[in-house]
Each structure stands twice: as C-alpha cells, then as structure tokens.
Amino acid sequence: MYKSRTLIHVAASAALLAAIGIPSAAWADPAVQPAAAAVQPAAAVVQSTPAKAASGEWAAYIEKRYGVKLSGAVTRDQFAAALGKILGTASSLTETPPSIPSLFPQGTAVSGKLPVWEALSAAVKAAELKELAYTYSEEKVAAAWKKAGWTYTKNGVVPHQAAQELAAAFDSGLVAPAALAGVTADAATTADLAYRLLGKVAEFHGQTQNALGYLSDDDIVGKLVQAWNESQIIRAEELQKVVDEGLKQNLITGYNLKDTRFDPHFDPERTITYGHSDIVHAIQLIGLLRSEGIQAKVQLEPKTSAFVYRKEWGEPVQTEDYRVVPIDNGNHIAYAKEYDLSFEFASVEEKQRFQPLIFRYAKRNQEDVTGLLKGSWWQPLYYSLTKLEDYPVITNHVLKDGRFLAQTFSLNEQSAQVIAGLKKINPSVQIATYQFWVDQPFYQYLKGEYK
Known part of the structure; x- marks a missing residue:
C-alpha cells in the first residue's frame, strides 16, 4: 500500500x-x-490546430487518421472519397452529415478535373457553412474574395452561389487566403490544397487534434x-x-x-x-x-x-x-x-x-x-x-x-x-x-x- x-x-x-x-x-x-x-x-475541450499549420502537417494527419493519400492534381472522385471518410466519423455537428453527391455541382463527372472553386465549394458544404454563405451580398462576396487576391465578377467562371460559398470559406478560416497565392479559381486542385481543406473540414467537425497547448x-x-x-x-x-x-x-x-x-x-x-x-x-x-x-x-x-x-x-x-x-x-x-x-x-x-x-x-x-x-x-x-x-x-x-x-x-x-x-x-x-x-x-x- x-x-x-x-x-x-x-x-x-x-x-x-x-x-x-x-x-x-x-x-x-x-x-x-x-x-x-x-x-x-x-x-x-480545446482544439489545437493552428491556422499556421503547414500543409505537411495536414497531410500527415489526414493520411494517418483516414488513410487518404493524395499527390499531384486531385480528381473529384478522390476528393469526394476523402470527404466521405471524414464525414463518416463526424457526428458532432449534425446527426446526418450531408451526402457526398450534394457537395458537388450537379452533372459533373466524378473522375474529372477538380477546379479550386469546386473543392472550396464542397468543403464549405461539408463543414456545414452553406447557410452562412448564402447570407452574403455581392458586395460582401467581393470584399472576401479580395482577401485571396481574387476579383469577383458576377458572370464569371464561378456561379453566384459557389462565389458566396468561397467568400464564407475565406472569412470563416476554412482556407487561409495565403494558401491561394498565385492560384486561380479554375486551376486544378493540388494535393497540398486538398489536404488543407480536408484538415479544416475535419477540424470543423471536431475530428482533429485536441490539445491544451x-x-x-x-x-x-x-x-x-x-x-x-x-x-x-x-x-x-x-x-x-x-x-x-x-x-x-x-x-x-x-x-x-x-x-x-x-x-x-x-x-x-x-x-x-x-x-x-x-x-x-x-x-x-x-x-x-x-x-x-x-x-x-x-x-x-x-x-x-x-x-x-x-x-x-x-x-x-x-x-x-x-x-x-x-x-x-x-x-x-x-x-x-x-x-x-x-x-x-x-x-x-x-x-x-x-x-x-x-x-x-x-x-x-x-x-x-x-x-x-x-x-x-x-x-x-x-x-x-x-x-x-x-x-x-x-x-x-x-x-x-x-x-x-x-x-x-x-x-x-x-x-x-x-x-x-x-x-x-x-x-x-x-x-x-x-x-x-x-x-x-x-x-x-x-x-x-x-x-
């Protein structure tokens, strides 16, 4: 004793x-x-996932936690499958996470190129931010886009609703504008950006690291x-x-x-x-x-x-x-x-x-x-x-x-x-x-x- x-x-x-x-x-x-x-x-419960976390940290976390491995340009089906794994364990925000097909524009080929704007749009919906996004006026969308060095055009390549979603992504910290430096909205989504978005979706669902500091x-x-x-x-x-x-x-x-x-x-x-x-x-x-x-x-x-x-x-x-x-x-x-x-x-x-x-x-x-x-x-x-x-x-x-x-x-x-x-x-x-x-x-x- x-x-x-x-x-x-x-x-x-x-x-x-x-x-x-x-x-x-x-x-x-x-x-x-x-x-x-x-x-x-x-x-x-203190979430510890600093905004400054390097993409390498996100990649290591997503690979080890969910078994997702990405490289080069990421396709829609790869990104959809990765989001599915995260949402499959994410019950903290909603009893019924959004279905994967609903995250992407209707009629798009699953195996095709994944433009940056589509990846951001899907991540916003997966992170349960879409209602916030649809409150954005055009002026507010333009101001948020400016943070990423982008210029919002009403009849541009990005549909209006998706433009709202992107603005919410910038303002809510789902993606750091600095991560999009030199990137256009219709560019192919790289593994680096995909890992960042996947990590933030997991974070918004309480699925990333918990630490006091x-x-x-x-x-x-x-x-x-x-x-x-x-x-x-x-x-x-x-x-x-x-x-x-x-x-x-x-x-x-x-x-x-x-x-x-x-x-x-x-x-x-x-x-x-x-x-x-x-x-x-x-x-x-x-x-x-x-x-x-x-x-x-x-x-x-x-x-x-x-x-x-x-x-x-x-x-x-x-x-x-x-x-x-x-x-x-x-x-x-x-x-x-x-x-x-x-x-x-x-x-x-x-x-x-x-x-x-x-x-x-x-x-x-x-x-x-x-x-x-x-x-x-x-x-x-x-x-x-x-x-x-x-x-x-x-x-x-x-x-x-x-x-x-x-x-x-x-x-x-x-x-x-x-x-x-x-x-x-x-x-x-x-x-x-x-x-x-x-x-x-x-x-x-x-x-x-x-x-």
Whole structure:
C-alpha cells in the first residue's frame, strides 16, 4: 500500500490496478475513465490546430487518421472519397452529415478535373457553412474574395452561389487566403490544397487534434488546471452494468471510463499517455519536462477510475470527486476522478527521454520521497501505442457506447479469460482488444508485485 497516501487515495490507487483487469489482491494505482452519463463542460475541450499549420502537417494527419493519400492534381472522385471518410466519423455537428453527391455541382463527372472553386465549394458544404454563405451580398462576396487576391465578377467562371460559398470559406478560416497565392479559381486542385481543406473540414467537425497547448506555452499550467477543475466523474450506465458486474465477480479489478471527445488524436509514433489522480503531480511533471528542454503538445483527458473498495479499508469518505456504491459482500465499488496526460513529443528521440525522467523523479523506490514529484507512485502508469524498447506489452479491452468507452487492462495471457467473462455477463457486448507498450513497473504491478 502507498503508506504516504490517505486511505482514500490508496483506494483511488487501487483503481489503476482496477484498470488491469486481472483478479488480484495487489494494491494498485488509479487509472480509470468514465463514460456515459458524463457531463463534461465544453470549455475543457480545446482544439489545437493552428491556422499556421503547414500543409505537411495536414497531410500527415489526414493520411494517418483516414488513410487518404493524395499527390499531384486531385480528381473529384478522390476528393469526394476523402470527404466521405471524414464525414463518416463526424457526428458532432449534425446527426446526418450531408451526402457526398450534394457537395458537388450537379452533372459533373466524378473522375474529372477538380477546379479550386469546386473543392472550396464542397468543403464549405461539408463543414456545414452553406447557410452562412448564402447570407452574403455581392458586395460582401467581393470584399472576401479580395482577401485571396481574387476579383469577383458576377458572370464569371464561378456561379453566384459557389462565389458566396468561397467568400464564407475565406472569412470563416476554412482556407487561409495565403494558401491561394498565385492560384486561380479554375486551376486544378493540388494535393497540398486538398489536404488543407480536408484538415479544416475535419477540424470543423471536431475530428482533429485536441490539445491544451504546448509545454512551452506560458499559460499551459492555467489551462491544465482549468480543464481538471471542469471535469467530473463520468457515468456510463449501459457500459457500467457489464464492467461493474465484472468487478463483483472478481473477473477484473478495475476499469476506466472515458469520453472520446477528449481524445488527442496525436501521432502515436511520438505520443506517450501518462495516468494519475493528483493534479499537482501533473503540474510538477510539466515543470520537469520544461526544465529538461523537452517540447511536446499536451492534452488532459478526464477519466473515471472504478475499482473495488474493500471493507477492511474502513468506512469510505465520499466527495464530489470520489463516490462509492455498496455491493452485496460488504465491499463497495468506488468511482474516482482522474486524468490521462497525453504528450505528443517533437520527435521520437524526445519521446524516448520520457522514461528515464520518470524513473529518476516520479517513481517511488522507498518510503522516503525526497527528490521526487509530489504524489509519485511505486508503479506509475504510462504507455505507448507504438513499440518502445524496454516496455512490455499488455492488452486493453474496450467497450463502447456512443462517444463513451470503458476499458480494462490485463496481461496478454489473461485476455481470453477477461473476454469470455465479460461475454458471459452480456453475450451481446462488443469488445475490441489491442496490445500496447506499458512501463515495466506497471507491468510488474499487473503481475501482483508491490514494487
């Protein structure tokens, strides 16, 4: 047990063990996320896609997220297919995204040349800006076009309605006028411009990266604390019926609930996710990384950790951020507010510098905590979705309901048992699994080891 913690924090720690998903009496660290009745303030979701983002960044993001690869002049069918992939995952703006054929002028050949004005027009409609566009007077259209160095002509190559759409694209930030320097409205759409437009459509649907900012930002700590203060315990009633029963049967020792609206969508090659329950620890961790000259994007993902609070721990003290529900055997199921911090490092090399810093400054190896960050755990939890040397591999089991998910970790050899047990509880439940790389101390923790 973490003897330096209060009992309530020890219990919250058990949540991490909870996240493991293996029947064990070992003490855990908290790492659980909430999912379904969650009421998360919109202010805690911060989109981080700077207008100055290079087209190369957009290309990398669109290729990795949606599997879209473009080069040279882009055709209508290529652009239509790419928009379809984005709108297929975009339910944040409307329940029924516009159909792909409705985005393009009627009667045009799908495989033909895609003029710039058609690409802009389709992107405006895909981004749900057309109603705004049709409020534009001719004078306002001309003024907006001027920003791109274009001259609006009433009977020009671009139809009036499309001219309005282009004006809305310029004013709404869907395309930076500078990106059209030297380009005419009827020129062929290049892959560079297509990637920019696709990226912005994704952004307008909340499908791009979520980040509080960069480690080097002067206000990063303020944003971090605000996001933490605005988060709450998340409830996902339908998901919890299954995983709570798993807890009662000792099939799993805990799980996390999360809201996918807060997913960072970072590049997995350069990303590590770090779980904890103490916001001061997060503040100090950011200070540590800054002091080492490490640069990274930062996102706080609120989560709720659920685990069994045992009766021998004494009477639980409930707070707004820590709730318990009694179960038949005299124990309780505890739900604790926690977080994941995701870091997208500037390079893979920077990512590899993370673990040595944690081992030296954020991992307890003895009772004395001098020289460590506040709230350092015996078994910290951080992981990567891509391979890292000296990181063991474990399995995640994910259940989803809408935008919410419940996840529980286990050793690879125990995964089949976890899946079979959850399926027995609810034969219709869908369980997605994947393997990922976790730090050695947490791996030892999953094996039931104290240190």
